[in-house]
Amino acid sequence: MPTPARLHVAHALHGVFGEGERVPDIWDRDLGEDAHLAQALLGHCLRRWGRLQAWVKPNLKDPSRGVPLGTQVALAMGLAQLAWLPGVSDHAAVNESVLLAADRELGFPPHKGLVNALLRRAAKDRAALAAQLEALPASLDRSPAVEQALRMALAPHGAADQLEALWARLQQPPRPAFRVLKGESPEGLVPDLEVPSALRMAEGGSFPRPWLESGAGMVQDRTSQALLAYAWNRPVARILDACAAPGGKTTALARRHPGAEITALEAHPRRAARLRLTLQQREVEAEVIQADAAEWLERTEEAFDLILVDAPCSGSGTLQKHPEWPWLAHDELPRLTGLQRRLLTAAADRLAPRGLLIYAVCSWLPEEAEAHREWLAEARPDLRPATVWPAGLGVESGTAPTARFQPHPLRWEGEGFQAFALTWG
Ligand SMILES: C[S@@+](CC[C@H](N)C(=O)[O-])C[C@H]1O[C@@H](n2cnc3c(N)ncnc32)[C@H](O)[C@@H]1O
Structure with a gap:
């Protein structure tokens, strides 16, 4: 069985691409320490989904045939770990994805061998894989709806030519901001210079979970x-x-x-x-x-x-x-x-x-x-x-x-x- 973190990510990807559902805000609530890996992996898969699928296509025996969602998910997760999560070993990235492919609900068992072969090959040179993925056009990761939203964001500011720059900014995971509800602001948070009520995490600071759980503060963009x-x-x-x-x-x-x-x-x-x-x-x-x-x-x-x-x-x-x-x-x-x-x-x-x-x-x-x-x-x-x-x-x-x-x-x-x-x- 794949680890709970990877199962959570696979479920979330099936929710998005299979059911058209948003990822619930607290989808990773029960993951404890592994939430970090799960968040990073889901983020990479969603932010680079178009490129990951485009990388897979020419590596298939018959690129004209559709790929079942279970295979797409297992491959995307394996490739994302190999390319962008250096802390994950080759063995974990490949084997966990093969296990996912073999799962009747989340994978597509007939493609177990294909997933194994493609990921093993990619694992031989992880830096080259990352470079190949990054070299694919960024526009592959944008749907028509997102293109329209970006154009609309820039138009009122006369910045229509900044679409790639805006997309690149939006690819970075957001930095959280906080608001004090009671008492003083805790250590590790610093004032936001533009928004008087807002606090940010200091450089190298950790997420102030105990402070939030005590009710003394809240997250607010x-x-x-x-x-x-x-x-x-x-x-x-x-x-x-x-x-x-x-x-x-x-x-x-x-x-x-x-x-x-x-x-x-x-x-x-x-x-x-x-x-x-x-x-x-x-x-x-x-x-x-x-x-x-x-x-x-x-x-x-x-x-x-x-x-x-x-x-x-x-x-x-x-x-x-x-x-x-x-x-x-x-x-x-x-x-x-x-x-x-x-x-x-x-x-x-x-x-x-x-x-x-x-x-x-x-x-x-x-x-x-x-x-x-x-x-x-x-x-x-x-x-x-x-x-x-x-x-x-x-x-x-x-x-x-x-x-x-x-x-x-x-x-x-x-x-x-x-x-x-x-x-x-
Ligand atoms: C953008 S969210 C509000 C966020 C909230 N103001 C905050 O800052 O925490 C919009 C909310 O409106 C609710 N909603 C949707 N249709 C509504 C309606 N017809 N009347 C009242 N609330 C509605 C949604 O369920 C959702 O919780």
């Missing part, structure tokens, strides 16, 4: 932290977080506006239960309501001084953290953009005079934010842009604060986001 560093000094007594799970932004809103009454909505029952628990553990006082936010907003008569719509979206801006994104079907976009517009309209109707509405998506696609902003400017001329973010984070040039938040994907490290802020009265 620095783009989300910058988004929530809006400048707003009007009174905020009532806050609505319309799409709240898993609760990172609800927590930050509670810290920013102590004493405000917070309502947190979440449509998905399990995510709502999780949100309730997380907020309790973090001692965040908020009323959690499991509901479709658009429906809830359409029937409530309450008004809020601050509304955050962190809308469900394609997640194109998260493809550094989710290297499976390029390989998933993105046929949900029309449903998502319809829902986003409904959420935004319903939220705008419940904004108190002189209140602040922030609409955000972790996506670069203009149809998920910019199109809604333009549409709303026509449909609701009473809503005005609220210039709440410092210059440099928006698409407008100059030194004045901006009402649009869309950090430059090459000059800013972190997830890709688009947001805009509105007020009225």
